[in-house]
Amino acid sequence: MTKSNKVVAFVIFPLLFLSLVIFGVTRSEMVISHTYSEGHNVNPTGHLTVDTEFGTINIEPANRNQVDIATRKKWKSKSGILKPKLGKQAAELLEDFEITTEWDDPGTESGIQIEGRFKRGREYWQESLKWVKVEIQVAVPRQYNVTLKTASGGDIHVGDLIGTVSAEALDGNLHLGEIQGEVWGKTGVSGNITLKGCQSRVNLTTAMGNIHTKIITQPQNSWTLHASMGGEIDMTLHRHIGVDIDAQTQGEILSDFSIQPQIQPQGDTKKNRLKGTLNEGGPLLKLHSSAGEIRLEQLPYAWK
Incomplete structure (x- = not known):
């Protein structure tokens, strides 16, 4: 086993234990990503609420009565990857940021709430957030109402919608x-x-x-x-x-x-x-x- 292979092994093994996906580990860069997606039929006059402590929110209209949610949590670092502790820290941070989805009515599923929160609080990870990117992407019916808020780490993008839009980006x-x-x-x-x-x-x-x-x-x-x-x-x-x-x-x-x-x-x-x-x-x-x-x-x- 070469020296570079030993480095990869030290980083990958603790991450596999936490069920993370590694897209690439090299001497110059480490990228770790969590992805999740789900979709449900909805009432076209429904309401979507997204409230996240961190990350970018993207809302795209679609010509169907369905809401599709895709989330991605990504760690990308160009320094310090030769330290095994960094892989563990990245895994813990991505695991700590929890994105939850709640549907108001199981019958019509017209109301949807998405929340993104750090279990230990954002301040706990403040020094590491420069390496983290969170994206919450939602496709909604063209006729739909949305209330969106991100506290840090990203912008809010909303496509052409028929409905009310309330959007607040405290740091974007x-x-x-x-x-x-x-x-x-x-x-x-x-x-x-x-x-x-x-x-x-x-x-x-x-x-x-x-x-x-x-x-x-x-x-x-x-x-x-x-x-x-x-x-x-x-x-x-x-x-x-x-x-x-x-x-x-x-x-x-x-x-x-x-x-x-x-x-x-x-x-x-x-x-x-x-x-x-x-x-x-x-x-x-x-x-x-x-x-x-x-x-x-x-x-x-x-x-x-």
Whole structure:
């Protein structure tokens, strides 16, 4: 047995005992991964809740009344693999992070809760989390409601859904598709938010992160975008959209549109504020940043 083979043996044996899968062990890198999947028929008007202490959440719409869940816990380290203790530590960490699934109604299975928790607490593994990646991927019917939260270690991605979306990434970004339903989104200090479109009510909040949104079709409800600690707000609208706009920042406001200013009460005129109507007016778009730039941009293509 060569020296390199002895190294592999020392790492693999304790991992086999814990039923882990090793995708590769070399002198420069060690990768360990746990995967799990399940699927169930559901009511298309159901609700999915994902609440995880760590990891990325991906929600993809599908043209079937079924929810498919796939989870992956992965350890990838490029240093210290010649130490047998590292393999044991990796195995213990991945085993400690538990992902559970609960179905509300065994008959219709319309409500689903997924939770991800460290049994010993996230702080216990704080020094090792830089080597860990957790992914929770769920395919849901195109018409479905979702409530999503990740506390650290990843972003939230949501495809084009018909339903309400509530998403909070305390240590990551939000990437939201075209949503036909109310949207509530929040990120931590520096997380960015992207929303491709929504006709219903929208409320997006970040601190120093940036907000990028697009309105292609006429909205039916108000939008509120808030960057509390200087993040920028970039909104792209179709030229035929009719809305009322109230934009305010200590930074600069840039607009591709000719916006008819509303009459302000005496003494209420403020610098760095744009308040008025676009086209014939409509739902209120309230945009606020403490110091970041606010941009209102026109879509470069014609109405379809």
